[in-house]
Amino acid sequence: MTLPTLEDFFEPLILRAAHYSHRQLVCVDQDLATVLGGFDETQPPLIVGNTEYGLSWRQAHQKLGQECGHIVVEVNAQFNAEAFCAIAGCCRAGALIVLRIAALDNEMPPSVQRLLRCLSEDDSVAFNCHWLHRLPQQRPAKHQTHSVTQDDAIAAVEKVVTGHRRRPLLLTADRGRGKSAALGMAAANLMMKKPRRIIVSSPSPAHASTLFHHLKATLQIDDAGQHIDYQGSQIRFIAPDALLQDAPAADLLLVDEAAAIPLPIISQWLNQYSRVAIATTEHGYEGTGRAFTLRLKQMLDVEQPQWRTLKLTAPMRWADDDPVERTLNALFLLNGDDVGSDQTDMLETGWVNDMVIEPLSRQQLYRDEACLRQLFTLLIAAHYQTSPNDLARLLDDDAGLIFAGWLNNKLVAACVVSQEGGIDWQTCHAVVAGQRRIKGHLFSQSVAAHLGLAEVLHDRLWRVQRIAVSEPYRQQGVGQRLLATVNKHAAEASVVGVGVSFGATAVLTPFWFKQGFKPVKLGLKRDQASGCYSLQMLKPIQPLNWCDQALRLFRQNLPIQMLTSHQRMETDIAASIIAGLPTAPLSEEVRQQIDGFVAGGVGVDAALSSLQAWLYHHIGRVQKDDENATLPILVSRILLGLPWSVVCTRYQLAGKRDAESRIRNYIQIHMTT
Known part of the structure; x- marks a missing residue:
């Protein structure tokens, strides 16, 4: 069969995409010059994944939020x-997204x-x-319910200021709906009506x-910067x-x-400010933040x-029911239903022991699309952000x-x-000396460099990348x-230890301590995905001297870190880390000074x-039920070194004298613990 020229093939696809205000996916296997020749010279496509003629993958990712026409990938x-x-x-609508298959199938990775x-x-x-020639099938028009538009979002944000206090707005949207733009336009409208902060x-x-x-x-201003x-x-x-630290007054956050x-942090903002609008992306080009939205809604229900x-649904660059958006969501499993929709009411006592745990191979995932979807949906529901590259890594x-x-x-x-x-x-010694980095081995390299020990990188370790449990089955072991x-x-594989790196929270940290993991390194900056400080922990499978050294160094460094680089750590997270550390008996001179303080x-x-x-000694022994509102005051001043002001x-205290009095009373009550 003689195939039509690409120009003849592309032209009706472009016309139809423009007619429906949609985009169109096309797969071709011709050489790049032939593919480019299929486009009108006045509308050349953007080439992606080819640094000689177009954008690198890194440059393509940086285009996020901008607009373009046809692309060849x-x-x-x-x-x-x-x-x-x-x-x-x-x-934009009317554009072709052409995937040029530039390698043989057996030269491609499984993903x-x-x-x-x-x-x-x-x-x-x-x-x-x-090997395949076809035109796209025109699907029946999907019945559209009312789409929430950008104008609806702008009005909702403005009402946060003009309506009742203490009614925060949660604005959710998939990427490409103009959510951030709506926040900016609403803020501008409010500023034009009357003076506002x-x-x-x-x-x-x-x-x-x-x-x-x-x-x-x-x-209509040209001011630079983000202070206007x-x-x-x-x-x-x-x-x-x-x-969080300064809490300046404002009419709207x-x-x-x-x-x-x-x-x-968001919880504290909601307490500090009476008018707050929060925007978050659920399904984005770079992944999904749906699990965060669920947790945020649960917190809002309580607090x-x-x-x-308001969920912003109307897309900005194309019409509803765009086939490319539908295909990409299905292809990268960004719109899967939550696996945790099952109920556990009918489960018999001891059901956890009936659960079968077994290795799942990459070959099984490649062959079984339903299994892959279940796994990835489970990971999406359990983690703040999950991206298409995470799906590729699984395979x-x-x-x-x-x-x-x-x-x-x-x-x-x-x-x-x-x-x-x-x-x-x-190679181990070169890594520790800072002379090179190797691909992968994130935990081993980080800890080896931190301790200055090549042995860490030489030993065989496993690192827990992700652990996920469906919602109804959590908190049951x-x-x-x-x-x-x-x-x-x-x-069985002669691995010396199992490591993990995670964003430390007051819930996650005790879990890992309970499983026998020991802290070896605390990140100096908040993780971009979780917004928390990264905590690296290790469970030795075999006796490990360097793990004991790392724990001692961690315990030695932590008080100084909390007074300096981690001064803004949340008090409950700081306490959860300290609670899992080994403690030594208090010296006589310390006890005497505590008596004098009381x-x-x-x-x-x-x-x-x-x-x-x-x-430090007390937090390791205090029972969760015994915690009260005064303990965070002690952590804030004594461990984190926050100024009295x-x-x-x-904590809405009258002044330094009031704060010291509360600290003194707390310690007097808990002297024996």
């Missing part, structure tokens, strides 16, 4: 799913082979290849750039840590990309029961191991593990059983070292 072993989703989201298989089974995708916070200034761009466009004064109104960006900000929500990573927990033929839990270490001594199985297989003969600042020692403001 190179599909080969270097294909980057996350960057592809990002650049596809930049294409790309799966991608091509799924595309060939999707009749909305056009093909002009030697508005604060914007997001994980970084870059995350707020779209908001400020549309704010300036609406105000306009006719008596003021709007400025403040980083999350600084906002706008929080954008909230999924990358820890929930405890702000009058909260309101491609030779060092990856997966342990799946099955109950009644349903996947209810999973643990993804990476094999690390086993590196030759010469499933995670503990999963890790016990991982430890058993690790021992008697009133010495103040907090003069007895700070002794109070720190006592508090900040402590008094945060």
Whole structure:
């Protein structure tokens, strides 16, 4: 069969895409020059994945939030799913997204082979290849319910200020709906009506750039930066840590990309500010933050029961029911239903022991699309952000191991593990000396460099990448059983230890301590995805001297870190880390000074070292039911070293004398613990 020229093939596809205000996916296998010749010279496509003629994958990912026309994407072993989703989201209606298959099938990694298989089974995708030629099928028009538009979102944000206090707004949207733009335009409208003080916070200034761009466009100003004064109104960006620390007065707090900000910080903001609008992305080109949204809603139900929500649904660059959006969501499993929808009411006592835990191979996942969907949906529901590249790694990573927990033929839990270490001594010493980095081995390299010990990288370790349990099955020992199985297989494989790195929270940290893991390193900066400090822990499978050394060094460094680099750590998280550490008996001189402090003969600042020692000792023994509102005051001043003014403001105390009195009374009551 003679195939039509690409120009003849592309032209009707472009016309139809423009007619329906949709985009169109096309797969071809011709050489690049032939593909480019299929486009009108006046509308040349953007080439992606080919640094000689177009954008690298990194450059393509940086286009997120911008707009473009046709694109030609190179599909080969270097294909980057996350960057592809990002650049596809930049294409306007009427554009072709052409996937040029630039390598043989057996030269592709499994994730790309799966991608091509799924595309060939999707009749909305056009093909002009030697092995498949077809035009896309026109699906029946989907009945559209009322779409929530950007104007609806703008009005809802404005009502946060003009309506009742203590009714925060949660604005959710898939990427490409104009959520950040709506925040900026609403802020501009409010500033034009009367003088107002508005604060914007997001994980970084870059995350707020779209908001400020549309704010300036609406105000018709050219001011640079993110601190703007306009006719008596003021709007400025403040980083999350600084906002929590300083808590300046404001008429409105706008929080954008909230999924990358820890929930405890958002909770404190909601207490500090009476008018708050929070925006977060659920399904994005770069992944999904749906699990965060669920947790945020649960928190709002408890702390702000009058909260309101609005889901922005109308896309900005294309019409509803765009076939490309539908295909990409299905292809990268970004719209899967929550596996945790099952109920456990009918489960018999001891059901956890009936759960079958077994390794799940990459070959099984490649062959069984339903199993892959269950696994990835489970991971999405359990983690803040999950991206298309995470899906690719499940299929491609030779060092990856997966342990799946099955109950009644349903996947209810999973643990993804990476094999690390086993590196030759010469490379180990070069890494520790800072002379080179090796691909992968994230935990081993980090700890080896931290301790200055090549032995860490030479030893064979496993690292828990992700552990997920379906919602109805949590808090019943499933995670503990999963890790016990991982430890058993690790021992059989002569692995010396199992490590984990996670964003430390007051819930997660005690879990890992309970499983026998020991802290070896605390990150100096908050993780971009979770918004928490990264905590690295290790469970020795065999006796490990360097693990004991790491624990002693961790315990030695922690008091200094909390007074300096981690001064803004949440008090409950700080306490959860301290609670798992070994403690030594208090010395006689420390006890004497504590007695003097309780008697009133010495103040907090003069007895700070002794109070720190006592508090470390006390936190490790205090029962959760015994905690009260005063303990965070002690942690804030004694362990984190926050200024008295900040402590008094945060806990609504009359002044330093009031704060010291509460600290003294607390210690007097708990002297024997």
